[in-house]
Amino acid sequence: MAKVATREAYGKTLAKLAQENKNIIVLDADLSGSTKTKDVKNVAPEQHYNMGIAESNMMGVAAGLAASGNTVFASSFAMFATGRAFEQIRNSIGYPHLNVKVCASHAGITVGEDGASHQTIEDISLMRGIPGMVVVCPADSVEAAEATKAVAAIDGPCYLRLGRSAVETIYDENTIHFEIGKGNVLHEGKDVAIIACGIMVEAALKACEELKTKGYNPTVVDMHTIKPIDKDLLVKLAETHDLFVTCEEHSVIGGLGSAVAETLSQYAPRKVRMVGMKDVFGESGTPAELLEKYGLTAKDIVNAVEEK
Structure with a gap:
């Protein structure tokens, strides 16, 4: 598309x-x-x-x-x-x-x-x-x-x-369901939950396909609303998922990763790993170059899941 x-x-x-x-x-x-x-x-x-x-x-x-x-x-x-x-x-x-x-x-x-x-x-x-x-x-x-x-x-x-760059179309305009405060489960799996927002949703779906070839079957969630975060969905996922990987084109400080970690730590403690900007500023470059350099690709999500 x-x-x-x-x-x-x-x-x-x-x-x-x-x-x-x-x-x-x-x-x-x-x-x-x-x-x-x-x-x-x-x-x-x-x-x-x-x-x-x-x-x-x-x-x-x-x-x-x-x-x-x-x-x-x-x-x-x-x-x-x-x-x-x-x-x-x-x-x-x-x-x-x-x-x-x-x-x-x-x-x-x-x-x-x-x-x-x-x-x-x-x-x-x-x-x-x-x-x-x-x-x-x-x-x-x-x-x-x-x-x-x-x-x-x-x-x-x-x-x-909103973003500057053109991004892949994920949803069908005839079937999309959007509700503020309710995340969308795009792929149902077990053990590992990948929680993404913005352009990182596409990367999460690509990572999911690669992880399947490695024996994983992750759940992928588009958490489009960072506030109010979908507490009920996160707590429900915690019943069957031991690891949460958050993905955002934003600092890991104060964004989606923080919101997910804050919620889980209070209501259903689980291990959380964050894919995002690691307390650094960016620099000039093409979007693809920058996403690669700062670890915001499908490969980086896969690495976060496999990290020991």
Whole structure:
């Protein structure tokens, strides 16, 4: 199937939602071509505002519009949306629990040649630390479309993490089931549970196929919602799985791995190994080169399972 970036699906889906609901207001920090909110501008220009290169101000405006009864989508690169504007998201959006959806693109190291200054590997940690903030990281374009609809339908602050690069399509748009806070089991197995989010779901499925040739039969879960994490699914898996391997295009500190480990340690202690960025910054390079260098490939997942 064709490769499509999650940001592409976000733009197209948001444009449809804006046409259906005039209370949806979309803000962008002068990156509408990259974040794809230009799709909204093309069909509903009165609902799209370019706030300029002023992300902190954009979040303040988003808070005001949400307090006035609107559903607000605020987009920029993940580095600037969650990093530069963290205080405004925390105090102006999170604290009053306003209906703002921070939908950030170009997350993770697959921003590639833009380098470490633009490669956000702390954003999930930052956003899941804000009380009441929902955090979602879709695996492909089909799931990104469903996630966009889902965050639009709930009241309250959400963080939707999107990528720059085109990714393989995993889901069928006619059969996908997406529910915030409920992980999707993509392959049922035993003993080893691979819990992944975002682009690492594809890598997890590839690792699963290789592991089968080595005598393993892992369960693979797309844990698209990092917060609230699917506690019930993790506890259920712990009944038949002794090892959990988490996979994320994010730091192993504060992201999906931390969320899984926190849950299991409290309710069903099991061994957890984490595939992710190991407390280092990235560098400039192609997405494929960077994923290889920093250990975010199917091979690295296989190695984590086989580690003694």
